[in-house]
Amino acid sequence: MxxxxxxxxxxxxxxACAVTALVVRQRMQSSVRWARIDTVTARVDVVxxxxxxxxxxxxxxxxxxxxxxxxxMHAGLAAEGASKLKMLISYVxxxxxxxxxxxxxxxxxxxTNFRVLRVQLGGKEGRIVxxxxxxxxxxxxxxxxxxxxxxxxxxxxxxxxxxxxGEDFHLPTGRQRELGFTFSFPVRQISIGSGTLVKWxxxxxxxxxxxxxxxxxxxxxxxxxxxxxxxNDTIGTxxxxxxxxxxxxxxxxxxxxxxxAYVERVEAIPKWQGLLPKSxxxxxxxxxxxxxxxxxxxxxxxxxxxxxxxxxGEQIYEKLVxxxxxxxxxxxxxxxxxxxxxxxxxxxxxxxxxxxxxRTPIMSAMHHDKSPDLTVVxxxxxxxxxISNTSLQTRKVVVQICDIIAKRSARLAAAGIxxxxxxxxxxxDNAREGGSQLxxxxxxxxxxxxxxxxxxxxxxxxxxxxxxxEEASDSVVIKMANDGxxxxxxxxxxxxxxYLELEQDL
Numbered sequence: 001m002x003x004x005x006x007x008x009x010x011x012x013x014x015x016a017c018a019v020t021a022l023v024v025r026q027r028m029q030s031s032v033r034w035a036r037i038d039t040v041t042a043r044v045d046v047v048x049x050x051x052x053x054x055x056x057x058x059x060x061x062x063x064x065x066x067x068x069x070x071x072x073m074h075a076g077l078a079a080e081g082a083s084k085l086k087m088l089i090s091y092v093x094x095x096x097x098x099x100x101x102x103x104x105x106x107x108x109x110x111x112t113n114f115r116v117l118r119v120q121l122g123g124k125e126g127r128i129v130x131x132x133x134x135x136x137x138x139x140x141x142x143x144x145x146x147x148x149x150x151x152x153x154x155x156x157x158x159x160x161x162x163x164x165x166g167e168d169f170h171l172p173t174g175r176q177r178e179l180g181f182t183f184s185f186p187v188r189q190i191s192i193g194s195g196t197l198v199k200w201x202x203x204x205x206x207x208x209x210x211x212x213x214x215x216x217x218x219x220x221x222x223x224x225x226x227x228x229x230x231x232n233d234t235i236g237t238x239x240x241x242x243x244x245x246x247x248x249x250x251x252x253x254x255x256x257x258x259x260x261a262y263v264e265r266v267e268a269i270p271k272w273q274g275l276l277p278k279s280x281x282x283x284x285x286x287x288x289x290x291x292x293x294x295x296x297x298x299x300x301x302x303x304x305x306x307x308x309x310x311x312x313g314e315q316i317y318e319k320l321v322x323x324x325x326x327x328x329x330x331x332x333x334x335x336x337x338x339x340x341x342x343x344x345x346x347x348x349x350x351x352x353x354x355x356x357x358x359r360t361p362i363m364s365a366m367h368h369d370k371s372p373d374l375t376v377v378x379x380x381x382x383x384x385x386x387i388s389n390t391s392l393q394t395r396k397v398v399v400q401i402c403d404i405i406a407k408r409s410a411r412l413a414a415a416g417i418x419x420x421x422x423x424x425x426x427x428x429d430n431a432r433e434g435g436s437q438l439x440x441x442x443x444x445x446x447x448x449x450x451x452x453x454x455x456x457x458x459x460x461x462x463x464x465x466x467x468x469x470e471e472a473s474d475s476v477v478i479k480m481a482n483d484g485x486x487x488x489x490x491x492x493x494x495x496x497x498x499y500l501e502l503e504q505d506l
Contacts, residue, residue, distance in 0.1 A: 048397065051333060051401070054300075055297050055405070056297060057412065061297070062415040062466075063415075064295045066415045066419040066422060068293040069419025072085045077284070079271050084290050084292050086290065088189060088198075088284065089284060090283040090285050091189050095239055095283070100123065101123045102121055102171075103171045104178055104180065105158075106119070106180045107181050108184075109182065109185075110182070110256070111202045111203075112137065113137050114154060115134065116134050118131065118133075120168070138150070139153075145206065147217060151218055154218065155218065155225045156225055159226070177228070177230070178229065181214075184202075185201055189285075193215060194216065197209050197211065197212060198287075199311070199314075203310070218231060219231055237251035237261070237445075237481050240444065241444025247439075247441065249262055249424050250443050252416075252444070252446075254322070254323070255323055255446070255447025256322060257318060258322040260416065262284055262420050262423075263281050264282060265281055266281060267280070288317060290314060290315055291316070301333055301336075304332065305329060321416075323447070323449035328355065330360075330363045330405050331358040334352060334398070343397065344387050344390065349387050350386070351384070351385045358384065364402075364452065367399060367406060369399065378390055381395075406453065406455055407459045410459035410463060411459060411460075414460045414464045417476075417478075425441065438474075445478050446481045
């Protein structure tokens, strides 16, 4: 063989070896990559199975929760401190009838925002003739600052709103403006015009206000603004619902926070002291966010969230159910998957480490994504957390987590509603004749979580049917009371008007 031929043969052999080595290396890399993917998938599966098991809400468990809620309601009505539920007496004994007339204002302090409203009522024929409102955001520093600073801010916004009152609104000559005040925090009332703050929730923490009369705090701030108004503390959503439907027996808020109120017979309230109202009824503010039971499905994510909150060990039901916390629970599950199963790659996304960086509206948007390749999920992960280039499988896992967390919340909320229905229903069963049709019971619903998170609200409704059964659930109706707490506050100011009492005495 010549030198050239020999050199060519050697070169070809070397090239063949190189190609073979490259193929072997690529196959080895591919095997490692697939092994890594298999490992990631296996770890994700383990975490997801555990999440599903810990969040499980069987019908049996939900019925136990509904019974536990009813038991706690009875205990809370019997004596102060006998239940996790405060069962606060509101002293609201005249719910709106539709006959109310005149101009009334409302202030609805429900969380990080508050609303001021004015309503012109036209009686039976005119109903709500005209209404206007304005929403104001509370600066974060005022949520943890001083009491005077917070109420001065609120009163100044109210003063500006009153100053903008147009000619379409008419206050009878010689009358003082009247304000219904919805204060969506635990308050122990001693009359419809006064109530002391039991504790702050929803991220507020102003020690100086705890134990103080919040109506007095607002009234003094209004005086500093030069406002001359009569103030009543109210149970707004229930009043707003009753104004439109006489069968409303309870109101539930499912929004940033959660709470419930219902109409109770005074004779069923052993802790009631003093004269009984002529109506024989009053509204009970349950403060059900503080409900706790061994039947609640609490996960490690819930426990960690509670431990790190401003009020550890309190408001457990609210932390499982309300819109303020769902997105944060969702974030904590994603963070664990990012750390332990490399769901988003080898590096944990920095923004995912930030508490409350994932809000519930973002979770809702991803959960409702119906596109074949889950485009909304991809977009939101990128926009909010800086996570790009996710696989379709990863995005499906994200949606599955949304589904588990949202439906657990909805089903727990439904169990609470059934607890109220059972408490109210038993009283109605005793009052009606045997064999008559089940009475219609309407739940007035308010809150953005229920209104805007459609999968959540549909799950609440279907779960009520599941717990009660088809026939019994047909008598339970949920009706949205849009802005119920605000309008309801104005309506209660009307139904408890000082001038109405004077007219009745004439």
